Amino acid sequence: MxxxxxxxxxxxxxxxxxxxxxxxxxxxxxxxxxxxxxxxxxxxxxxxxxxxxxxxxxxxxxxxxxxxxxxxxxxxxxxxxxxxxxxxxxxxxxxxxxxxxxxxxxxxxxxxxxxxxxxxxxxxxxxxxxxxxxxxxxxxLPVGIASVGLALHYLHISMQLLREEALKSVAAASKSRDRHGTFDHCDNVFVLVYGGGTSTGAIAIQVLKASGFTPIACCSLESAGRAKHLGAAATFDYQSATCGRDIREYTNDSLTYAIDCISESTSMSLCYEAIGSTGGRYVSLDPFPIRGCVRRSIVPAWICSYTQFGQPISWNPPYNLDERPGDVRAAAEWYSLAQKLLDAGLIEAPCLENRAGGLSSLREGINEYSKHGKAVLVPSVGVHTAMIMPESAMNWAMSQPDDTLSIIHAFSELNQTKYSLGNSRYWSDPWQLSLVKAHLSSILPSLIPQLNEELADALPKHLGTDTENWKEIELERTLRKVISQMLSRFIVGSGLCRDETYLGLAYKVILGMMTTIWATLPYPEFMRSITGPISSWHTQRNISRIQELLKPLYNERLSTLQNKGRSDGEQQPQDLLMMMMRFAQKKRPNELANLSIITRRVCAANFVAMHQSTIVATNIILNTLGSDAAFNTIAMLRDEITNVLGGTDSAGWSKERFSQMTKTDSVARESMRLNFPLGTRGSMRTVMKDGLQSPEGIRLQKGTTISWLASCAQVDADRFEEPHKFDPFRFSRPLKEGEGPKDAFVTTSPQYLPFGHGKHACPGRFMVDDMFKMILAHLLTHYDLAWPSEYQGKQPPSIWQAELSVPPPGARILVKRRKI
Known part of the structure; x- marks a missing residue:
């Protein structure tokens, strides 16, 4: 060596x-x-x-x-x-x-x-x-050059032909200072480079020109001049409504190759439109939407340059790839040829933005897109490409009307209730959730004692009352039962909220809805029509069983409405089911008469409320116990519970008192800041109109899903000291000089997106806030907590499922009833 x-x-x-x-x-x-x-x-x-x-x-x-x-x-x-x-x-x-x-x-x-x-x-x-x-x-240059080589391989362009033609260009370049002069090539084969203004697109144009092809570029008007300088025979504005038609006309319907350096649904659609009537090959640099494959005569493929190294890619889907031996062989041929093109000066580097600071400046550079007014396209779980918007565009986007940027359309696509619940109306017209926004604040004071009643019943039932021996519990499963009972008191009232059969079916429906999302979202509509009904078959049976359990309560409430109140003067129930039936009587009489529709709206409400609340509560308790050794967290919270709520007597608990629990509030907010149970992206919207442009100049095409990257803002070193460390009292310490007021758990902002932001921020977060504080207060007042011995006193780390950060499956803790 x-x-x-x-x-x-x-x-x-x-x-x-x-x-x-x-x-x-x-x-x-x-x-x-x-x-x-x-x-x-x-x-x-x-x-x-x-x-x-x-x-x-x-x-x-x-x-x-x-x-x-x-x-x-x-x-x-x-x-x-x-x-x-x-x-x-x-x-x-x-x-x-x-x-x-x-x-x-x-x-x-x-x-x-x-x-x-x-x-x-x-x-x-x-x-x-x-x-x-x-x-x-x-x-x-490197990854761009490698990507172009793999793209040519997947276009099935002979590497031998490339070498022969490229060597002619190398020889010609050695005799001329004009690296973009006209060379005598044997063929005039068009290749479309979509994204000619990108770094990889610019390299592709140069390589294709040097290899005897005729590159044409689809790019912005601002990038057209440079694309032509690099060798594009013609450029086409991707925003033109006739762009695809213009390319087909220019190439005389002969285009057979397209390299898509943008790789979203709209770019794929345009490439497919531009390719000639006899078909051809299309290569993208990211997973392409399957429903974009609208022409059988076109063979699509997508590349990932890391496959050239001859090892599997063990990332989350859709980037989890097996070894591709053919890519290794193609790279071996391509690298030697690319070296000759580089030596001959036939590949020019892109324009650069220089940054000082070495390695210490890279974190800021990586986050540049989101923090400093730039957008990034990323492949989403579904068939669309999602656009991550910069933080500076948040207030503008939140001010747009719903017919311009639609949250309902975005979540309707995401949740796929068309299949899981049998109709898209439960999210395209989610009036059951609108009722929460309209009425929750007025009923919350009377709701808190009801939730407290269910909590007092559920905790001893699932945690036990033994004051001498520790009991090991699977935390998430246990909390799911507790929270389902509490939230069902709000959704369907005191009758069904303790019915174990109903609660079990409600959870099965939630799991079924999630299964249907994963079985449909990645696929085009014609495949969803097959996978959707198959994946939701058990869900439909469970919904029917819930409907039978709801039927007596529904009939009782219907009779109350028809009699315009109760004859004995007793006040009507204030649960969500009653709100729904009162609303439907006035605004949706056809739905009120249909128990099946009412049942499915109850299931939709359960889906929104129960599952994510359970994950958040599990993270809060894990983080509370995990931080106890360093911060004395449990003792500090117990002192606050005693001082603010009055200790073990929960009869006087109220919204006003909960608002004074600043330490408990800080624990919950810090847990939500570091964990992403709702995904690393927030405030999703679907663009509903063509020609939309943000103040930063970001052009948004109709059908694009936009969102903001919570994972950048919530762990930003410019905003938080030691941003990756769980500090339970980060948001409750006294203010330092010049420091602004600390935000509460329910406060939304462009830098804190678990509940979204703007007029469509989650309306149920105020009830959830009180519920989490009640759970912590009851749990820490009445129980001691510890880790199982095999954890060796350390908190098990969260895991990532696609874009979700979730508690480790099967995470356990020890509980023991305190002697009070």
Missing amino acids: TTISSLPRTQRALKVANSNTFDLIPNAPIPAFDDNDTVLIRVVHVAINPVDGKSADLSPTPGATSGTDFAGIVVALQTDAHDNTDKSQSTLKIGDRVMGFVFGNNPQIRDNGAFAEYVAVSRRFLWCVPTHMSLEAAAS
């Missing part, structure tokens, strides 16, 4: 901490480089790629080094390595300038990423930086 002397044993590295959050570690290990193929490189420059933030948001690997693109200097390699790679790669030596990219945020190899002082890479996946190019410029 040959090395530069005195290599350090540790390095500084930017590690993934959690969803879209990073920590700069000062003593991270140097990546391993002890095989004949691996080269150790001192990183000089890196480029921030959208995948760096996107992957850490959608599939974070805590402890993994982040970063993709780099350029640097070779500092260690094996001297006895022999291979058949291109000479420029096999004859690497200490001090050579190289560029490449690495699989950052890698669940399998956590100590190797570009955002570090050193990176280890196979010599097969390195390019020597040409003498005419700076390391700074070189760092912006």
